[in-house]
Amino acid sequence: MVLEKPGAALVLTDRARPEPGPDDVLIAVEACGLCRTDIHLQDGDIEGCAYPIVPGHQIVGRVVEAPSGSGLLPRDRVGVPWLGWTCGGCAFCERDEENLCGEARFTGCHRDGGFAEYAAADQRYCFPLGDHLDAVHAAPLLCAGLIGYRSLRLAGDVERLGIYGFGAAGSLLAPVAVHLGIEVHGFTRPGDRRGQRFALERGCVWAGGSDERPPAELDAAIIFAPIGALVPAALKGVRRGGRVVCGGIHMSDIPTFPYADLWGERQIRSVANLTRRDGREFLALAAEAGLEPEVTVYPLADANRAFDGLRQGAFDGAAVIVP
Ligand SMILES: [Zn+2]
């Protein structure tokens, strides 16, 4: 499924199998998760995307061909995340911040991704995946799960956490945080009773609208909904010294707010991409916690329906596309 240019629908296209480069593994795709970033790619919100592009950066598949010395064998299951390549030599790469590398290349943005039958990916950035989850349930871990985990890591020392938005990332992070002994409070659109019920099912001790205050002060809040107005709203519920972490790649403008709401050493920070270390840590934690995403499955030819469904909030949890 090819996205020819911003604003277009995806088009089902016949293409030759991708030719793997010297460091690449060729993968037969089993499933690929849909992420809000894919919506932003379709809307032209992300600079530098190499249209026409096959989107999709939560790829689970089986190795068809691997470079010698990679340790990968045909039929091995691998996962391909958003971070597809980094330079390895810049100041960011050298201090374990490869997520900030200025030369980084992203799956389904700079090189073709997983809304296809086959994909090629640099094997050094792939994660070996076991068979304890099926492909459809493993796919959302690779971005939604990982970004949630990195957001939690950047939230600092947290005992009481707020999560804004219960799409794929929020619904995966809540049970992981609960597993780590954190008390989780969920925020949805005001009046979204179905969303609030879902947040409680995913382990929250309290769920309410984003216009409500939590029953107790939070150590940190993580915002997954792409709505800038949630930043000052979340700040009001966070304790002195606490953090508001913005987990999305794109957000509408943040409205002005009184300095008093930031006072008391409160912090606001964004989360950009992921490192391979995040991936290894999170996938181990997900297995330990028995994390199983709630998924809605769409066939590859129906990818546009999945995109529309995500835009409209038509399903709980994550959408996954299968060829
Ligand atoms: Zn993503």
Ligand SMILES: [Zn+2]
């Ligand atoms: Zn670099």
